[in-house]
Structure formats: C-alpha cells, structure tokens
Amino acid sequence: MTATSRLPAWARAKDILDLIRLSVPIAVSRMAMMLMGLTDAIVLGQYAPGELAFVLSAWLPIGVSLGFGIGILLGVQVLTSEMLGTGREAGSGRIFRRGLWWSLVLGALLTLALVPFAQPFFHWIFVTIAPEGQGAGQAVPPDVVASSTAAVTRILAFGLVGHMVSQACSYYLEALRRPLLVTIVMYTGVVINIFGNLALVAGWWGFPQMGAEGVAWSTTVTRWLIAIIMLIFVAALTPGFRRSPPAEAGEARRQFDVGTGTAISNVAEWGGFNVTFIIATWVSIAANAVYGYSVQVMGVCFMFYLGIATATSVRVAEAMGRGNPDEVRNAGRLGVAATFVMGIVMGVLLVSFAGPISRLLVREDAIIGGVAIAPAIAGLLWLAAAATVFDGLQATASFALRAQGMVWLPSAIHLSSFFVVMIPVCYLLAIVLERGAPGVLEGAFIGVFVAGTLQLILLELKAARSGVKRAA
Template sequence: MESSAARTSPEAGTRASPYREELPQLLKLSGPVVLSRLGIMTMGLTDAVVLGRYSAKELGFHALAWAPTSVALTTAIGLLVGVQVMTARAVGEGRRDRTGAVLRRGLSYGLLIGLASAVLLAALGPPFLHVIGLDPELADGASLPLLVFSLSLPLYALSVVGSFWLEGLARPGPAAVAMWVANIVNLALVLLLVPGHFGLPALGATGAAWATFGARTFLTLAIFAYIARMGEARSLGVFRKPERDRAAEAEQRRIGYGGGASNFFEVAAFASMNVIAGWIGGLAVAAWAIVLNVMAIVFMVPLGLASGAAVLVGRAYGARDAAGIVRAGVVAFIVTLAFALVVSLVIWPAAGLIVGGYTRETPLLAIAAPAMALAALMFVPDCLQVVVAQALRARGDVLVPTATHMVTYFGVMMPLGYWLAIPLGYGVNGLVGAIILASLISAGLLLARFWMLSRRGL
C-alpha cells in the first residue's frame, strides 16, 4: 500500500499518475474475462442464429425455455461471486496460501447450489410455462428444452467456481481458453443436432439445449484439469483440507447472497419480458429473443470489466487502501463508459444489418430492427450499473446494490414494460423503453452510493 508520504512528496509528482497505473492492470485482468464472458454469449448467439435460420418457431421455443433457465443460472452465478472476491482479498492481504480454502468452500457450495437449481428448474419450469398465459403450443414446445437445460446446471456451477477462483488470482486466461474451446464443441453439436445429420432426427430447440449440455460438461472438465496441474496448486492449499473458519465461510456466503439476489431480481425481470413478448405473439417472442441476444453479447464486456474492477477493489480493500479502492473504481467506470458509447454509436445505424444476420423472415425483421435501434440508448447506463455494483460488493457493500436492483428492475422495469408493450401498444419497442429507464435509475443510484462511500473512507 502506498504511504501518505509517498503520495505527497515532490518526487511523486514526477511519477506516472496512479490512475494511469490502474488502467493496464484493469485491462490485463478484464481482457481474458471479457473473452470468457463473450464465449458464454457466443454459445447463445450460435444457438440463436442456427435456430433462427432453421425455424422462427423453434427459436421462440428456445427463447422461452431459456427465460426461467437464465434466472436459475445467473442467480447461482451471483451466489458464487464470493469465491472471486474472497480470493482477491486473500491475495491483497498477502495470504495466497489461504486461497485454496476459498476454492474448496466454493466447490461444496457450488455443487449444492447447482443441484438445487436443477431440481427446482426441472420441477417448476414446465408448469410455470403452462400457467402464465402463453399459447399452449409455445409452452409445450419450450418444456423439453428447459428440462435439458436444467441437467447442465450442477456442472456449470462448478465451472463458475473454478473460473472465479482463477480470476481472483489474476489468472483468468485459462478459463477463457477453455470457454472458447467449449464454443467449438457447442458449434459442432448444434449443427449436428438442430437440423439433424448422419441419420439423427432434427431436434430443433431441444438439440440446441443438448449442445449446451455437452459444451458445459467439457468446460468444467477443462478448467479443473488445469487447476489440478497448476505448479503452485499445493502451495495455494488446493489439495489440503483447510481448518474450519466460520467467519470466512459466512463472509463468502454473505457476498454471494448479495450477488445472487441482485442477479435474481435483474434476470427475473428480464425473463418476465420474454413472457410479456409471449403474450403479444410468436413473432414478438422471436424478435425479442434477437434483441435480447445482441444486448446480452454486449453486456458480457462490462461483466468482464466488473470482474476486473472487483479484483482490483477487493485487493485494495484487503490491503485497507481507501485511495486504491477509488482509483480502481473510477478507472473501471471510465473504461466502461467509453466502451458503451462506442457500441451505441455502432449498433444504432447498423440495427437492420444486425437483425438480418439472425433471420430472413420479413415480418420478423420489421419488428426486431426498430427495437434493436432503440436499444442503443440502453447500453451506457446498463453497462455502468453492473460494473459499479460489483465494485461496491468487492468493498463490502452488499445490501445497497441488491436493493437497487430490486427496486429498479422489479419495481420499475417489469410493470413499465407491460404497460408500454401491451396497453399502450408499443410492443417490443415498449419492452426496450422500460429497460432504458430502469437502467438509468440503477446506474444513477449506484454511482451516487460509490461516491458517498468514497468520501466516507474505510
């Protein structure tokens, strides 16, 4: 930790700005994580493109099956974010030998969460689809893909634990490589199973779900094969049963509770938009799936930046460096803002071309293209809010990000989306408009919270 004297000495003015020193660290940490997160969404993109060109109806089945699945999956991911934060804190405290204990706790917790998520999704998902007012054909077509999605949740939860642990150690590269190889596995399987080849029947949306299962299985095995072969695995305590530390266990879970609740509120609200689109009709579901897929791909970059920010803020927090917390946060926010502005300026004029890559059906293009152009207004606030929320959690502020997401996405976005889309008749454009307003409110509240805590110090 840099001393106060060093920061105020005359020589300090001749050195590089500490903010400029934070930037390469953020990019080094975030770059592989961004690639890994993009790999997650590339699987979804691959499925959407193949299904969209195979059948708009099957794309709608897949989108509806993914809606409740995404809630279970991202809630599980949020519950496990304590692995990343606690690993980074241990490194900041100079206690790398304790990071293995964080991993082992995470594996036990992750397996439990994955199994519980799979059982709940399989038991409640299909009935949920049939009681929310969807056309019976849509609900029936989405039920089997949903059950297949549920089977991959336990293994995927374990892969998240391994990825978060490596990111907390500032070694995100191997997980990113594993994710992109898993994408190759997914591509091969989806091309084989969706249309049917080599005598296999065409499975449509169910085939895409099985492709996801195969890719996630490979991903989990690859990540833990790497961890087991790490040269410092033993010194980090990976193979050593740790002494019971109830305080550390509780803190790891507490951080995860905040992340899990935030993810649940946000993703459940977004999933409800799929349901509202389903109430409008099959074309609206397919159009919303295209818009949401592009939005989600863009969102993977701020998720990666959020991970880098969490590691830097977590290290500074572990070292009790208040100024370092502020520097890490400010640099991450500026980089996120710049990225989001560039994306918005690219997507707005290219909306028609982007949507045309998903479908050649003219009625679907007419709905999705205007909504895609409108979504350009959403990227700045939505990208900022996720990075600020993760920076706050890394410095121990768990409750406020969770409460903010509950209010803005459940309290604002869901009812506003329904009102704009159906009573006012704006359709998919109304759903996008609701996201824009909710994201603006969320980003504003979280930035204000970070500023307030920065003034208060540690």
Template sequence: MLSPSTRSATRELLTLAWPVVLARIGIMTMGLTDAIVVGNYASRELAFHSLAWAPHSIIVVTAVGLLFGVQVMTARMLGEGRRLEVGAVLRRGIVYALQLGIAACIALIFVGPWLLRQMHLDTGLAEGAGPALIVLALSMPAYLVSVGAQFFLEALGKPKPGMVAMWVANAVNLALNLLLVPDILGIGLHGATASCWATFAARAALAIFLVIYILRLPEARALGVFTRPRPNPEAAREQRKIGYGGGSSYFIEVAAFAAMTFIAGQIGANETAAWAVVLNISAVVFMVPMGLSSATAVLVGRAYGAGDSAAVLRAGLVGIGVVTGLTLIVALLVWPSAHLLVGAYNRDPALLAIAAPAVVLATLFFVADGIQVVAAQANRAAGDVWWPTIMHFTAYGGIMMPLGWFLAHRIGVDGLVWAVIIASLASSTLLTGRFVRIARRARHGG
C-alpha cells in the same frame, strides 16, 4: 491529465479485463450460436428456445451471483497476504456450486414446464419450450462448477485459461448444433431441444478442463488447493454473504428481463422471437461490462483487503470510466448495423420489421447498463453487500417490469426497450453515487 497511479490502475484493469471480457463474450456466444442456428432452422423453434432460456436464465444467473464470493474472497486474501488460505475459498466455492447446481436442476425440471404453462402464452409455445428447458436444467451442476473455477482463476490474475477453455467449449457447441439442430444424424432430435443438448455437452467439457487446470497449477500447493482447510465459520459466512448480495441482485434483474420475455409471449410468436433477438444482441454487448465488472471487483477487492481506501476509490472509478468509453463505442457500432445483425438470426420480413428498430433503440441503454454492473460489483468488493441489491430491486423490479407491461401492450417490443432504458439510467445513477459515497467514507475513516 491522469495521475501516475490512475494510469497504472487503468493498465492493470485492462490487462486483467480483456481475457475476462472475451471469456464472458464466449458465454453469450454459446447462447448466440444456439439462437442463430435454431433461428435459421425455424423462427417458431427460436421462440421455443427463448422461452426455455427465460426461467433457466433466472436460476443460472442467480446462482452465478451466489458464487461471486469466490472471486471477492480470493482477491481479498491475496491483498491481505494470506495466500495459503485461498485454497479453502475454492473448496467452499466448488462444493457450493455443486449444491446449487443440483438444487437448480431439480427445481427447473419439476417447476419450469409447469411455470411456462401458467404464463398464458400463445398456443403451443409452452409445450414446445418445456423439453428444451429440462435439458438445460441437466447442465446446471457442470456449468456452476465451471463458474466457480473461473472466478478463482480471475482473482488469481490468471484469466486467460478460462478464456481459452470457453472458446474451445464454443467450438464444441457450434459443431454439435450444426449436427443436432437439423437432425443430420437422424437420432430424432431437432430444433431447440437438440440445441440445448449441444449446450449440455459444451458446459460439461468446460467444467472438466478448468478443474483439471487448477489442480495442475505449479503454485496449487502454495495456495492451499490440496490442503484440508481448518473450519473457519466466519470466512465461510462472509463468502456466502457476498454471494447472497450478488445472487439477489442478479435474481431481481434477470427475473425482470425474463418477465419481459413472458410479456412478449402474451403479444405473439413474432414479438417473442423479435424480443429474443434484441435480448440476445444486448446480452452479448453486456458481456463487455460484465468482464470489466469482474476485473474491477478483483482490483477493488485487493485494495480493500490491503486496507488502501484511496486505491479502492481509484480502482472503482477507473472501471466506471473505462466501461463508459467502451460501451459508447459498441453502441455506435451496433446502431447502423442493426438490420444486418437481426438478419443473421432470421430473414423473415415480419420479424425484421419488429426486431431491427428495437435493436437500434436498445443501443440507448448500453452505456447505462454497463455503468450499473461495474458500479454494483465495485460496491460489493468494497464490502457494501446489500445496497446494490436494494437499488437493483428499485430500478428493475419497481420501474422496469410494470413500465414494460404498460408500454408493451401499447407500442409492442419498442415499449419493452424503453422500459429497459429508463430502468438502466436509474440503476446506474444510484449505484455510482453509492460507490463514491462508500469509498470516500472509508477514506475518511467513516
């Protein structure tokens, strides 16, 4: 029987989490829409799209992690009762987002296509993916501003506007994909590159809406949104420090998965497309624990700011328990429908034969992957910045990448999936144990 405080924490988590989960699913639905439309246009264009997203995803996910301090610091200051200072957190976050976005754009344009050509990919794959990657690079500043704004709203306990905006952006993206990918308008764009232009427009619309929404909040002045903040180097350092930990972890994880895409590219175009389908379906599923991890971090951050160590432990364990149940349900739903899901991307028998069994196998890591991301965010919200990064490096850099290369060259795409399963089990075990230790130590004044 759950205690009243645990039931209350569960209700609060679920109330905050469901719009965040839907918003995160909306992020991946945009990529899913691109992949389905492009995949039905041509399977080779799907390979181009996947390879363009690989280096882009390394940068974008790392940058999202670097902005995680916006969410944690906003939640902490609310927990401490310092409402007037959260506007300064937002201002620092938006400026930081623009700086990161511009730097990422420049880096991807000048380094990304060159990097693709160094990967010894199957003939023509690097040349086809390069133009699409450049378009994705141009969308980075707007996308990161939208991430900072969403983190701020979620920490305020207002996740629904971000959810609605994300799904409106998805509608824009879908409409433009259907027009541009087959070049219905006759403007000379088609396939993967055209799809990336649709993503560019949707991201820009999302950023504009969220910034305007925050500026029009009735409590914006009371939160210090329009107040020029006094210099606070310590708070700025702490905000960036939290981001450094999150960004480092995300970089390690997404770079490892991007490396797996390059390994698939060494095997062949069908294997690359099949791995793209597996990764895309898994990424959509991952948005459920990703949303729960943000909600858990907000609750842990508030409790940490209020100095309530018992609530820190309770919020983290509730988040881990809820994500375990939800990802298990999702895995049981995906398992028998793998063939139908893969068929939505492309009905090529050769692709189906590789991708469908790999999707079935991938369901084995859904639960562990969900636990590890919730536990990592709970650790950071409780002030433990660098140990989650070290544990991610151990699991995904030290275990998954070399194991994936070894197994893929022997059993194909299934070998990549087995490497993810083993790494996710290691990561979830390490991070959960770390969170329990940190929370109990704080509780006992250690």
C-alpha cells in the same frame, strides 16, 4: 504543472493498463458464455426462427436459478483476490473447495426443483394468467408454447450443476489472475456448442432437426464438458485442491454474505429480463423474436462491461486487502469511466452496422405472423445500444460496492429497478399501450437506466464517506 499531473488520480496510466490487462481476458472469456446463446439464436434464426420463444422463455426459471447460484459463488473470487493482494494465495484452496461444494449442492437442488414443475409452471404462465386475447390468431397456440418451453427447460436443467461448477472454477482462476485459462476453456466450449447446434438444429451429419430442444441438448452437454476441463486446470495449476491453513473466524459466513447479495441482484436482473421475454411472447411469437434477438445483441455487449466490472471488483478487493482507501476509490472510478468509454464505442458499432447484424441473426426473408423479422431488429438496435451503457454501469458500480463489503443496498436497487420499475413499464408499454416489441425494449431501457444511475450515486456516496473518514 504538467498535463499529466492535472489528470484525475484514478486515471494514472499504470492503473488503466492494469484494468485493461485484467478486464480484456475476462470480457473475452465471459463473452464465450453469451456467444453460446448467440450462436444458438443464429442457428435457430436460420432453421427455426419461430422456436426462439421456447428457448428464451425457458430461461426464466433457468436464468433465475443460475443467477442465484452464480451470485452465491462470487465470494470465491472476492476472498481469493483479497488473499492474493496480501500474498496468501497459496492457502486459498479452502475458499475454492467451499465454493465447489456449494455449486454441487445448489445445482442438484435446483435441478430437482425444476424438472417436475416446468410443465405446470409454463401452463400457468402461457395459459392460465396470459392476458386476454393472447395467442388469438397465432400459428402456435398457448398450450403448445407452454409444453414446448417446458421441454426445453427440463433439458437445460440437467446442465445446471455443470454450469455452476465451471463458474466456481472461473471465479477462482480469474482471482488468481489466470483469466487466459478460462478464456481457452470457454471458447473450446463455444466451438463444441456450434457443432452441437449444427448437428441437432441444422440436421447436419444425418442428425434429426430438433429445433429448440436441439439447442437445449447442445448447451447442456457443452456445460458439462466445460466443467470437467475447468476442474482439471484447477487441480493441475492452482492450490485449489491442496491443503490450506485453517480458516479465519467467520470466513465462511463472509464468503456466503458477499455472494448472497449478488445472488439477489442476479435474481432481480436475470429474472426481470427473462420476465420481459414472457411479456413479449404474450404479445406474439414475432414480438418475442424481434425483442429476443435485440436482447441477444445487448447480451454480447454486456460481456465487455462485465469484463470491466469483474476486473474492477478484483482491483477494489486487492486494494481493500492492502487497506488503502484511496486505491479503492480510484479503482471504482476508473471502472466507471471505462464503462462509459466502452458504451460509446459499442453504440457507434451497433448503430453503424444494424442492418448486417440483423441479417446475421436471422435469415433475411424470415417472416413470422406477417412481420419481417430482420428489418424490425435493425430498427431497435439503437435503443439496445443505449440500454447497454446503463446495464454496464449498474454492473461495474455494484461489483465495486460489493468488493468493499456493501451488499444489501446494491441488491435493493436491483430489486426495485427490475421488479418495481422495469417489468410493470414493459407490460404497460407492450400490452396495455400495444407498442409490441419496441415497448418491451423501451421498458427494459428505463429499468437499466434507473439501476445504473442509482448504483453510480451509491458508489460515489461510498467514496465520499471513505474520504471523510480518511481525512478525520
């Protein structure tokens, strides 16, 4: 028996190469979304580090809205991948157009909801329900935090439609195995956003220094430009706007159902993490900066995992379309193994370069409320590295499950892990036990640990059941 034959069935070289070929461009393109946020934070860290709290707190309603909308749109990718797996991709335009309409309607409705209610919402968060003593002795009073965060939220809300349209296009292009196009467009957006930040935050070329609001305007304009470019690519290079055969019975409902579960999970994860920014701000503006920059690093790492998760979803969906349960099971397990390998690599890098990374994020002499921000960030990056492994694991396992049609159990795990576990633990450690920024990150780690572990167990149970059915 050769060494090759003793390898697990999911570890075949051709499958590993296929996962790499698909996941690397997706990860690189997805990272562009996170790099936009990271460059926002870096420029703020050099020119107005105390205003990061306004941007991060604004992402509570914005992130929940985007997470819901982007989740609904996942059905574009899953159903298109299935059609590709059976050679019917030429008729996939109806899948894309359905998703495009959903992105327009959802984005518009959410924008109309956020713009008028941002101010009262954040006044309630930072003034009405804030823990007793919050804001005492701080340079920025709670009512100023509330009004500044609301202003950033309103600006970001105007980019929701553009963001959702570009996401529908991204899902469609990636499902048709054209991730390189998405990568090109997204990095074009990163460059545009950098110039916008330099103009509106740093004050280059004679523009006023607008701080957090400058970041928001740069992000919003960039999102619309990305959406326009994406639509041009879809129209010119895919069957997205061409006539399609009639839809099969129940297709629209299935597309919506696949996305609905993901939407709920996104609301849980994105909402949960963004609530932790609120908790950190309740501690202090300094705690928000330290924790917020640490999570920005986690977000960049997560894009690598998201590439693996998305590629795994595509490979699982294609195998489902071919009706091959062995390939389905092996594709899921390969994705999980790749996630752990990536976690080891990312962990070593973050721990080894913690100091330089922290100084890249914020100027070395930045002090907020008596706290030296850069050293505090460096001291937390080892825990951020550990958290990213389980954050990636929950993404890969849940994506593989949804591609097999299991929607609600992964969503229930996300809801319980992030709302029932993570948020209360963050509050307990950071506020009640007064552990500050480290306490918030410790709570976040516990939340993603629970989510990742439970999603993996569920994936293996699903694989075991499919194996029993095949044997029968």
